[in-house]
Amino acid sequence: MNPATGIKKKILRLNSLLIVFAVVFTSVFPLYWAANTSFKTRNEIFNQEQTFFPKTFIFSNYIEVFEGRKFERNILNSVIIAGGTTIFSLSVGLFCAYALARLKFRGKYFVLSAILVVSMFPQISILSPLFILLRNLRLLNTYGGLILPYTTFSLPLTIWLLTNYFREIPFGLEEAARIDGASYYQILSRIILPLAVPGLVTSGMLVFIQTWNEFLFALAFTITDKTKTIPVAIAHFQGQYETPWGTLMAATVIVTLPLIILVLFMQKRIVSGLTAGGIKE
């Protein structure tokens, strides 16, 4: 190996390092900047001179997030709605996925197509009839009014993931159980379910995050703070005359921090979940 290759390797390594740094920096900077802003006073924020760390460190923005708005209620709403959607979606999707993965029946392709079509849906396309449907069912401004559509649109993802997990489970186990005389219910609860737990956890998390994030339906179907979720509250965040950037950034940090922590702890699961099913074989 001649010295040129050695230098080349060093340059390559340096390049890689720079790229790594650039990637990490770009990913994290906006969040850091939001946090930075959230601890500043109004004068420091609306200033021609920008600072990368607050000159005067204040917490009042965080307190103001909850003054004059019902932000705690918005957070609660998001938790209930995302949680409810997750549980519904998993329950319904679980049964459906089992059937798709383990049972033989006609019309499988039809069901799969229907599910796939829904995953490709532009939600805007059904906004008006869905709105009127929910109105007629008196579900506007209720939790159910959001949980129902959210469940519908998270089913494809759930079914997709769970079907793949179920297919992993060896048929042999089921065969053996059936020979022993186990009912379908017993097979499901004693064999399949425990083995599918990782899949359930992953799907659950993805559904939760997706629902937590949703904006369009939440904007259209919630009326008062009784059901308004976080994205809508953030979109409507206002001060009397101006956008209160300090307080808004504080709200941003409040909402994002738990998510980041969740994601950090579960990254392995999330990665495997996101990539499962799409790239098999």
Next chain:
Amino acid sequence: MKKKEKTKGQNRLSEGKLAIILISPALIIILAIAIFPLLQTVSYSMQYFDLRFPLKQEFIGFQNYGRMLHNRVFWDATWNTVFFTVVSVSLEFAAGLLIALLLHRKFIGRGIVRASVLVPWAIPTVISARMWQWMYHDQFGIINYVFIKFGIIKEGIVWLQNPETSMISIIITDVWKTTPFMALMLLAGLQLINKNMYESANIDGANSIQKFFHITIPILKPTIMVALIFRTLDAFRIFDLVKVMSYGRPPTLAYINYENLIQFLKFGYGSAISIFIFIFIFIFAFIYMKSLGKKFER
């Protein structure tokens, strides 16, 4: 009807019937909340249905579509949406591939890098919109501040409102937000590649570039396809950023759809736009389904 014979008689249900029971909740929900309303939208799109004139509702065939296809704003929005989709997805793909290649090798701190790469994805879109909106601020935004300090520009650019820069601004934020997803999908694909192939290539004297184009890319192809189609469908529907960050600039299809429905109360005309978006996406979805169809043969 395929029925599996039961050897022991504890279950009286046939597989087919059980399947129906298990699937029906999901199917009912999907039919009721997604399919049925879609048919309703088609119906609205063929009517004169304007909430400002509630008494004038009537069937008018394809007139809404005709008007739509002759409308300048509609074509602007279509062009913007296509442009946005193509550029955004290309950039995400390039950046995602780069990151995937990076994370593919083991190095110290890989966990931290992977974790930080996930951050943009974890943040709700509306919140990203606000964070970036603040950074793009023409007077107090950090982007203008840094550019001016480095002498790149003399005075602050009005990133989000100036038609010349609003598209780029939205694209950048979108790419920032969705590259993690792309990177992860590509990373998983990379991890399927057998290292031995590289070994043999090395023995044959192939250099990095050759290895990349002749081994990596071909094996990655299915993954790339899936990732691209997925992201294209999503990009085409872009709404949140345009609504929250730039208040409708540049107008995209989903945005003018929302505008016509809620701002102008033109439910009939707005529904025509909705169906147009749906058809466009459906064609793409069809291609996707076809390419994956073989996977479900069992």
Next chain:
Amino acid sequence: MKKITFIFFAVMFLLFAGTIFAGGSQDSAENGVVTISMASGTVGHELDVLKEQIAVFESENSDIKVNLVPLPESATERHDLYVTWFVGQSSDVDILMEDIIWPPEFGAAGWLKPLNEYIEKYNMDTTDFFQGILDVNTVGGEVVSIPWFTDAGLMYYRKDLLEKYGYNPPVTYENLKNIAQDIMEKEGIKNGFVWQGASYEGLTCSALEFIWGHGGDFIKDGRVVINSPNTIAALNTMKDFIDSNVSPKGVISYQEEDARHLFQNGDSVFMRNWPYAWKLAQEEDSPVKGKIGAMANPTGPNGESSATLGGWNLGISNYSENSEAAFRFIMFLTGKEQQKYKSMNTGQNPTLKTLYSDPEILKVNPFYESLYDVFVGAKGRPGHVKYAELSNVFYTNVNSFLVGNINSEECVETIETECKTILSN
């Protein structure tokens, strides 16, 4: 194990089935006490004053409780919200704060409760309201909203600087430009004239003042008349301010607050804005406290000084289940006493003529007297059911012109063609 799993799922299912209807509207009548909900902005001065007014009202009317529903600040967002509530036939909100341009639209759609019967029943005196405003709030002979506070576009200026350099307040835009340039140079101030040029409803308000001031118009008697030399001249004047650097390039993204920030920080000589800016600029921490003046808008050739009529009005949703209680609260808020209180504490303009000569109010807002004619003569935007659509075409194209994407002829031609299409459909 089997039983436990089953119970678990059943409980989960029931729990979440139970949440389906939760979060919905509550019964609004308990023990004869009715709760009405009012949609309003809910932060800062406006909120404080409203809360105080509610307290007084509730103490005088023990059978009614008032609940506030927060609204986003942007008028467009409010409009969208109202639409979803109306189409959703929601009874969750009884009283709605409406921008002056919405009653014709909402009234035509049948979403507002006609109020004539209540006006008669409670003997409400409507003669003191500005007739022009009341007319806008009347659809098909029925009053659908009551004027709450009004707005008209004003020209603010740095009185201290104009005096320092011996200038009288300008009467023409040409004049304004020269004064601004001179003072900008001599005082080293960054901006000469700031206004609202972003692509939104506020641009329609600003631009119409320029256009009327040059003798042009947008829509008159239901016909599109925008394509005229006067209108083109007005647009060119607007663009000229930007091209000559008297107005910053960023003005194409400014809404009310952006302009006010600059002016209040002392970074602009002139500002076009609504009356609310006065009080804020006169507060303790304002760098320009005591240094500003407000006057009627200047004109171009061929025109007359014009101000766009703004303002907010209170209407009742046709889906409200407590319209009578709601009306009593509206009557209270729009009465002389409460309008005076509001005016003195928020600086917002009353809609009752006699209050403009009230000495106590004038002490706080001296320009009410000098600008009375401006308020009375403020011109309304085209009161058409399709106004939102028409305005959208107007402001997107005018903004495009200001940015430099199209020239003034193309701008008015496009607006003319598209608006004519909209009106003929």
